[in-house]
Amino acid sequence: MTTQYTITELAREFDVTPRAIRFYEDQGLLAPSREGAGGLKRVFSGRDRTRLKLTLRGKRLGFTLSEIRTLLDLYESPTDTLPQLQAFLDTVVHHREILERQRADLDATLEDLAQYESQARALLDRNTAHESDASAKT
Template sequence: MAPQTFTISDLAREFDLTTRAIRFYEDVGLLAPTRSGPGGRQRVYTPRDRARLLLTLRAKRLGLSLTEAKEILDMYDSPRDTVLQLQRFLGVLGAHRAQLESRQAELQANLDEVREQEKKTRATLAKALKAKAG
């Protein structure tokens, strides 16, 4: 029985992506399909490529860059020590979490400032309406 393979259209449909996006992931080294057909024009993706695409999209949802995603995926392709791989992954995730927490703190400060300005503006408006009516 031949191993399961996927076309670029199969993956595009499954993951709701454009074929252009998948070709881009290939260009940055996240995917490495084999080629078939006349002149090697047709891309043939393996279950490994499909899994790498799934993990790439998960990394993007986590907010990791494609470079970070590739580095992490490539670590798992190498025969290196799993402990080192997991430590590196935790380091990337920790740095990213710190960035998100910093942005969250900035957004919270901005939100607090907007709320305070709304409160002051409502009070000023109430005074203006009272003065106008009286």
């Protein structure tokens, strides 16, 4: 028997809103089947659950929905297709380069903030010492 999930179950499991899941469906990232009167009830498969998990992971890593869709399609394609593997590699390399630039920017910003913090502490220490000296003289 195939495992099936409701939108509520997936939303709860991955801590997202049903609206977000419907949005990912609208974007072609998920393809639940429909059941019930008028086909209103969405039924998600194990494939959909995996695609949602990978979509959310891709979003956390900063991938666009278009990049995620491409990666999901590659994930499900035969592994011996060289053009698809090259496209996958190009996407991953490009994104890694972006993240490395962002990390360098963050490191530089953190270094600047540490210097500002040190300078502010030194000024506070000097002012505190100056006020203590002034209080002692009166």
